Amino acid sequence: MSVTRLLAISLGAILTNNFIFAQFLGICPFLGVSKKSDTAVGMGLAVTFVMGLASAITYGVNQILVALGLEFMQTVAFILVIAGLVQFIEMFLKKSIPTLYTALGIYLPLITTNCAVLGVALLNVQNGYSFIESVVYGITGGLGFLLAIYLFSTVRERVEFSDYPKCFEGFPIALITAGLIALAFMGFSGLEVWPM
Amino acid sequence: MNFGKQFKEGLITNNPVLVQLLGMCSTMAITTSVSNGIGMGVSVLIILTLSNIFISLLRKIIPDEVRIACYIVVIAGFVTMVDLFLQAFFEPIAKSLGVFIPLIVVNCIILGRAEAFANKNSVAASAVDGICQGIGYTAVLLVLCVFRELFGAGKLLGVDVLLRFGYVPAGILTLPVGGFLCLGTLIAIVQWALQKSEKKKAAKAEGKEAEQA
Numbered sequence: 001m002s003v004t005r006l007l008a009i010s011l012g013a014i015l016t017n018n019f020i021f022a023q024f025l026g027i028c029p030f031l032g033v034s035k036k037s038d039t040a041v042g043m044g045l046a047v048t049f050v051m052g053l054a055s056a057i058t059y060g061v062n063q064i065l066v067a068l069g070l071e072f073m074q075t076v077a078f079i080l081v082i083a084g085l086v087q088f089i090e091m092f093l094k095k096s097i098p099t100l101y102t103a104l105g106i107y108l109p110l111i112t113t114n115c116a117v118l119g120v121a122l123l124n125v126q127n128g129y130s131f132i133e134s135v136v137y138g139i140t141g142g143l144g145f146l147l148a149i150y151l152f153s154t155v156r157e158r159v160e161f162s163d164y165p166k167c168f169e170g171f172p173i174a175l176i177t178a179g180l181i182a183l184a185f186m187g188f189s190g191l192e193v194w195p196m
Numbered sequence: 197m198n199f200g201k202q203f204k205e206g207l208i209t210n211n212p213v214l215v216q217l218l219g220m221c222s223t224m225a226i227t228t229s230v231s232n233g234i235g236m237g238v239s240v241l242i243i244l245t246l247s248n249i250f251i252s253l254l255r256k257i258i259p260d261e262v263r264i265a266c267y268i269v270v271i272a273g274f275v276t277m278v279d280l281f282l283q284a285f286f287e288p289i290a291k292s293l294g295v296f297i298p299l300i301v302v303n304c305i306i307l308g309r310a311e312a313f314a315n316k317n318s319v320a321a322s323a324v325d326g327i328c329q330g331i332g333y334t335a336v337l338l339v340l341c342v343f344r345e346l347f348g349a350g351k352l353l354g355v356d357v358l359l360r361f362g363y364v365p366a367g368i369l370t371l372p373v374g375g376f377l378c379l380g381t382l383i384a385i386v387q388w389a390l391q392k393s394e395k396k397k398a399a400k401a402e403g404k405e406a407e408q409a
Contacts, residue, residue: 022372024225028304031220042406072280075298076272083265112268115221122295133269167388171217179376186373 013140020148021182026116040153048142055138102126205329218306224375233341235289237334245326277310
């Protein structure tokens with residue numbers, strides 16, 4: 001395993017194949033929790049943390065499933081593991097780091113149904129990543145999410161006070177804004193780490 | 197039971213995508229071609245109906261504290277069944293939908309209907325709700341798919357429609373950007389229409405009051 005390969009995976013996950021703007025994973029929290037930039041950053045960090053941890057654990061779970069010849073149970077096993085993991089993190093934070101727990105608040109349980117988390121677990125298997133590659137992909141994918149949601153929230157704070165047609169109020173204007181940021185992200189699409 | 201009212205709710209006034217704003221990820225990601233849209237729409241329709249029926253059957257047994265976990269297990273079971281079925285009989289569609297078929301597990305529409313409808317209503321009503329909401333979702337997918345495939349690639353179901361007349365496809369529509377812009381505009385149009393019809397109703401009501409006075 002070479003460092004360049006890990007670098008290529010990271011670059012892809014953060015910029016060229018951004019989870020939000022290129023793969024459409026995790027749109028619900030992206031639109032739901034992006035009205036203020038500080039809560040957006042909180043959500044982004046929580047997602048990064050869970051995605052990294054989930055990548056590591058689902059890698060092990062997948063090894064067990066393959067050994068037992070139960071690959072078709074992947075979806076069920078992964079979602080259960082992720083739900084359990086999120087619940088566990090919630091309990092752990094509540095006991096040991098209550099300040100972080102209150103800061104993350106409702107976002108933690110919401111992460112269970114964030115398709116970016118289940119998506120990263122499934123993509124790791126699909127791409128045949130090794131353990132370290134999986135963890136790197138999970139963490140950098142989360143960082144890509146953090147970057148996207150932070151950029152989006154800062155733009156959205158300004159859009160709030162601007163003048164747009166009334167029927168675009170709420171989600172439509174948010175989607176159009178996101179579309180324009182996605183357009184900017186398309187500029188990264190030729191980027192490659194050389195040599196692969 | 198009024199099937200008509202539920203049908204109207206699912207299709208327009210309480211449409212899962214356009215009004216409840218659920219299931220955005222899959223809606224934008226897979227609406228690049230009509231065959232994808234049909235595959236995804238029908239899969240969700242089937243899973244939604246089955247999970248609604250099953251959760252409604254179990255609504256008195258499932259303890260309240262762990263209900264979300266139970267719903268997810270039920271939904272994941274049905275998703276796995278549909279996933280295996282598609283891989284066995286409709287391989288091209290399963291390949292092009294890729295990771296989005298297993299991701300139906302975390303599609304908020306299905307969990308949302310389980311929580312908002314199936315755990316409070318009878319089995320028959322839940323089944324009808326699943327079918328109506330599923331049709332509403334499929335209808336939105338098809339509208340977006342037809343628009344994006346026709347103008348983004350000049351084709352419909354992979355068959356050349358516009359290209360032969362010298363149409364230059366607007367490739368941006370089939371890219372992720374197109375997904376955001378098209379869905380945003382579609383929701384705006386629906387909001388505009390709903391606001392307009394509400395205004396009309398309000399005006400009518402006012403008119404009646406004035407007459408009575």
